[in-house]
Amino acid sequence: MSELIIPKLQRERIIEYLEKGKRIDGREKSDYRNIEVEKNVSKNAESSVRVKIGKTEVLAGVKLGITEPYPDSLDEGTFMTTAELHPMASDQYDIGRPGIESIELARIIDRGIRESGFIDFKKLCIEKGKKVWQVFLDIFAINDDGNLLDVAGLAALIAVGNAKMPVYNKEEEKIEHKLSDNSLPLNKEAMSFNMTFHKINNSIILDVNKEEEAISNCRLSIAVGEFEKKLRITAMQKGKEGILTSENIENILNIVGDKWKEMFPKVKKYVFG
Amino acid sequence: MVKKIESLYTKRNDGRAFDEIRPIKVELGVIPSAEGSAMFQTGDTRAIAAVRGPRTFHPQHMQNPETGILRVNYGMMPFSVWERIRPGPSRRSEEISKVSEWALSSVIDLSGFPNTVVDVFVQIPQADAGTRVAGLNAAAIALAHAGIPMKEMLSAIAVGKIDKTLVVDINKEEEDFKEGEGSTDIPMAITSRKKDIALLQLDGKISPDKLKEAIKMGKKACEKILELQVKVLKEINNKVENE
Amino acid sequence: MDKEERQIVIPGETIVKGKEFLPGDNVYREGEEVIAKRFGVVEISEKHVRIIPISGVYYPRRGNTIIGTVVDITFNGWLIDFGGVQNAFLPVAEVPRYVNKNELREYLDFGESVIVKVWDVKSRGIDVSMKMRGYGKLSGGMIISVNPNKVPRIIGKEGSMVKLIKNATRCEITVGQNGKVWISGGSIEEEMVTKKIIEFIVENATINGLTEKVDKYIKSLKLNNDVEIIAEDTDKEGEQDG
Numbered sequence: 055m056s057e058l059i060i061p062k063l064q065r066e067r068i069i070e071y072l073e074k075g076k077r078i079d080g081r082e083k084s085d086y087r088n089i090e091v092e093k094n095v096s097k098n099a100e101s102s103v104r105v106k107i108g109k110t111e112v113l114a115g116v117k118l119g120i121t122e123p124y125p126d127s128l129d130e131g132t133f134m135t136t137a138e139l140h141p142m143a144s145d146q147y148d149i150g151r152p153g154i155e156s157i158e159l160a161r162i163i164d165r166g167i168r169e170s171g172f173i174d175f176k177k178l179c180i181e182k183g184k185k186v187w188q189v190f191l192d193i194f195a196i197n198d199d200g201n202l203l204d205v206a207g208l209a210a211l212i213a214v215g216n217a218k219m220p221v222y223n224k225e226e227e228k229i230e231h232k233l234s235d236n237s238l239p240l241n242k243e244a245m246s247f248n249m250t251f252h253k254i255n256n257s258i259i260l261d262v263n264k265e266e267e268a269i270s271n272c273r274l275s276i277a278v279g280e281f282e283k284k285l286r287i288t289a290m291q292k293g294k295e296g297i298l299t300s301e302n303i304e305n306i307l308n309i310v311g312d313k314w315k316e317m318f319p320k321v322k323k324y325v326f327g
Numbered sequence: 328m329v330k331k332i333e334s335l336y337t338k339r340n341d342g343r344a345f346d347e348i349r350p351i352k353v354e355l356g357v358i359p360s361a362e363g364s365a366m367f368q369t370g371d372t373r374a375i376a377a378v379r380g381p382r383t384f385h386p387q388h389m390q391n392p393e394t395g396i397l398r399v400n401y402g403m404m405p406f407s408v409w410e411r412i413r414p415g416p417s418r419r420s421e422e423i424s425k426v427s428e429w430a431l432s433s434v435i436d437l438s439g440f441p442n443t444v445v446d447v448f449v450q451i452p453q454a455d456a457g458t459r460v461a462g463l464n465a466a467a468i469a470l471a472h473a474g475i476p477m478k479e480m481l482s483a484i485a486v487g488k489i490d491k492t493l494v495v496d497i498n499k500e501e502e503d504f505k506e507g508e509g510s511t512d513i514p515m516a517i518t519s520r521k522k523d524i525a526l527l528q529l530d531g532k533i534s535p536d537k538l539k540e541a542i543k544m545g546k547k548a549c550e551k552i553l554e555l556q557v558k559v560l561k562e563i564n565n566k567v568e569n570e
Numbered sequence: 571m572d573k574e575e576r577q578i579v580i581p582g583e584t585i586v587k588g589k590e591f592l593p594g595d596n597v598y599r600e601g602e603e604v605i606a607k608r609f610g611v612v613e614i615s616e617k618h619v620r621i622i623p624i625s626g627v628y629y630p631r632r633g634n635t636i637i638g639t640v641v642d643i644t645f646n647g648w649l650i651d652f653g654g655v656q657n658a659f660l661p662v663a664e665v666p667r668y669v670n671k672n673e674l675r676e677y678l679d680f681g682e683s684v685i686v687k688v689w690d691v692k693s694r695g696i697d698v699s700m701k702m703r704g705y706g707k708l709s710g711g712m713i714i715s716v717n718p719n720k721v722p723r724i725i726g727k728e729g730s731m732v733k734l735i736k737n738a739t740r741c742e743i744t745v746g747q748n749g750k751v752w753i754s755g756g757s758i759e760e761e762m763v764t765k766k767i768i769e770f771i772v773e774n775a776t777i778n779g780l781t782e783k784v785d786k787y788i789k790s791l792k793l794n795n796d797v798e799i800i801a802e803d804t805d806k807e808g809e810q811d812g
Contacts, residue, residue, distance in 0.1 A: 059651045138414055
C-alpha cells in the first residue's frame with residue numbers, strides 16, 4: 055500500500071556507519087538479532103511453529119493430505135509451499151492476490167527444502183502411481199521488520215523437521231483425525247538453512263532490519279547444508295536490481311564459511327531439539 | 328416453576344458449567360509495527376488482530392469526505408484447523424469480515440478523520456469453534472489500543488443450543504453435536520455501555536423464548552469478557568513497571 | 571479535586587459524573603456522565619476533562635514542531651511525509667528565502683528532511699512552514715522513530731530531559747512531536763549512546779522518578795566507555811546494561 059520512506063540523511067548515515075563496520079542498531083555486520091522459537095502453536099497442524107528474529111515474526115505450519123502423484127515421479131510424495139506476506143505485518147503489503155514478494159519467498163523456501171533432499175519423498179509413497187502423501191507448508195508473516203526470508207526459512211525448517219504423520223487407515227483408505235508417533239520421513243543430514251546477505255553500497259550485512267532492507271542495493275540468499283562434514287551450498291537467489299561484483303561474492307562466501315560454523319549447530323538445535 | 332428440560336446434553340464434554348467461558352488469555356501489542364494489536368484466546372481458539380490507520384484511503388474516488396471508513400479483513404491460517412484451508416479469501420471469510428465490520432462500526436466514530444480508512448486484520452492461527460467472536464474481541468482491544476475513537480467497547484461470545492441445552496462459548500465438539508436437535512450456533516456481540524446487540528447470527532433451530540434466553544446468557548458472558556479486555560488495556564504499562 | 575492522576579481509561583468508561591464538568595478532548599457527555607471516547611490517561615484540570623492518548627497515530631496540532639521527509643514536489647510546494655495520517659504541504663511561500671518555481675527541487679529535493687511548524691490543520695492534510703528560526707532543512711545526523719505519545723517525556727519539563735541528554739552526549743537533538751527525533755553528533759559512539767538513552771526513556775516513560783533513572787543510566791553508559799578507569803562505584807546496576 056505504501057512504500058517505506060527512508061530519508062536521504064538516514065541512508066547516508068547507515069552507509070557511513072557500515073564503512074566503519076557498525077550498524078545503526080549497534081550490531082556487527084554479521085550479527086543476527088535475538089532469535090525466539092515457539093513450537094506447536096496450532097494443535098490442528100501436523101506441526102507448527104512461531105519464529106521471531108528481532109521484531110520480525112512468522113508462523114509456519116505443515117499439513118498433510120493424500121493425492122495422485124505427478125506423472126514424472128510416480129513413487130514420490132508432493133510438496134507445496136505457500137507464503138502470505140499479510141498486510142497485518144506491514145504497511146507495504148496489500149490485501150488481495152499474493153504479491154511477487156510472497157511468491158518469490160515461497161519459491162525460494164520451497165526450493166531450499168525440496169532440492170536439499172531434506173524430505174524423503176520416496177518414503178511418502180502409499181501406492182505407486184495412485185496414492186502419495188502431499189505435504190503442505192504454509193507460512194504466514196505477522197510482523198515485518200526486515201529479513202522475512204530468513205525468518206520464514208527457519209520457521210519452514212522447524213515446521214518440516216517436527217511434522218508427525220497423521221494416522222492412515224489402509225482399509226478405509228482415509229486419513230484419521232489424529233497424529234501418529236511417526237515423523238515425516240526426513241534425511242536429517244541433508245538439512246540446509248537460508249542466509250540472506252544484503253549489499254549496501256559496498257558493505258555486506260546479514261539479518262537486515264526494515265530500514266537496511268529498504269535501502270539495500272541487492273540481496274543474495276544462500277542455502278547452506280552439510281556434506282561429508284563440510285559446508286555445501288544447495289540453493290541461491292539474487293534479488294533486487296543492484297549488481298554483485300566478484301569481490302562481493304568472494305566476501306560473501308568467506309562470511310558464509312565462518313557464519314555457518316556458528317549458526318548451523320544452532321539451527322540444528324532449533325529444528326531437532 | 329422449574330421446567331423439566333429433557334435434553335440429551337446434560338454435562339459438557341470439558342466439564343464446564345453451562346454458563347462458563349473457557350479459560351481466556353489476552354495479550355496486548357503482539358504486532359509492534361501496527362498502531363494497535365491484540366491476541367485473544369478462549370480455550371483452544373486463538374485470534375490475533377492488528378489495526379493499521381487511520382491512513383489515507385486509496386483509491387481517492389472511494390474516499391468518504393464526511394468520515395473515515397472501517398475495513399475488516401478476517402482470515403484463518405491454513406493450519407488452524409484439521410482440514411487444511413486453502414490460503415486466500417473464501418466466501419465464509421468474506422461474510423465474517425463484513426458482519427464483523429458492521430459490528431465494530433457501530434461503536435467507533437471516525438467522523439474526525441474524513442478521507443481515511445482504518446484497517447482491521449483478524450487472523451486465526453488455531454481454531455476450536457468461536458473464531459469470529461474471538462476475532463471481534465481481539466479487534467475491539469486492538470482498536471482501543473490504536474487510539475481509535477470509540478463510544479463503547481465491544482465484546483462477543485458464541486452461545487450454543489446443544490440439543491435442548493443452552494451453553495455459552497461452545498467448543499468444536501459441541502458445534503459438531505449431532506444427536507437430538509443437534510447444535511445451534513448463536514454468535515453475538517454486545518456493546519459495553521448500552522448493551523446493544525451489534526452482531527447476531529444463528530445457525531440451527533430454536534424457539535423465540537429460548538433465543539431470548541440465549542441472548543440473556545450471552546450478555547452475561549460478555550460482561551466477563553469485557554472485564555478481561557479492560558484489564559489487558561489498563562495493564563499496558565505493567566510490563567515496564569515490573570523492571 | 572483537580573489533581574492530575576495517571577488514571578488509564580478505556581473507551582466507554584465513565585470518568586466523572588456531574589453537570590459542572592466540561593468535556594474536552596477525547597471524551598463525550600451523556601446526561602450527567604462524562605465518558606471516555608479514547609484509550610488513554612485522564613486529565614482533569616479546573617473541571618475540564620480530557621484524555622491524553624498513550625498510543626495510536628500522531629494527530630498534528632497547530633504550533634507543533636514536526637520532522638518529515640519530502641516525498642513529492644508540486645508546482646508550488648513540497649509534500650512532506652511525517653508519519654501522520656496524511657502528508658503535510660510546505661508551500662513555496664513558507665521557506666526562508668525566495669525560491670523560483672523552477673528551482674523547487676534544487677532548494678529541497680526528494681528524500682531530504684526538514685523541521686517544520688504546523689500552522690494549519692485541514693481535513694485533507696496539514697500546512698506547514700519553515701520560515702522561523704530553528705526550522706529548516708536537516709543535514710547529516712540520523713532520524714529515529716518513537717511512539718509520538720512518549721515525546722513529552724523525551725523533552726521533559728521545559729526541555730529539561732532533552733537538555734540532560736544533550737549535555738551528556740554533546741549531540742544535537744531535535745524532537746518532533748510526531749515521534750521523529752533527529753540526532754547529530756561528532757562521532758558514531760556519541761550518536762549511538764544518544765539513541766540508547768532515548769530508547770531507555772521511551773521504554774520507562776511511565777515510571778516515577780524517570781529523571782533520576784535516566785541520570786543513572788547515562789552514568790552507567792559513560793562508565794563503560796572509560797576503558798582505563800576502574801571507578802570505585804557503589805552503584806553496580808549500570809554494569810548489567812548492554
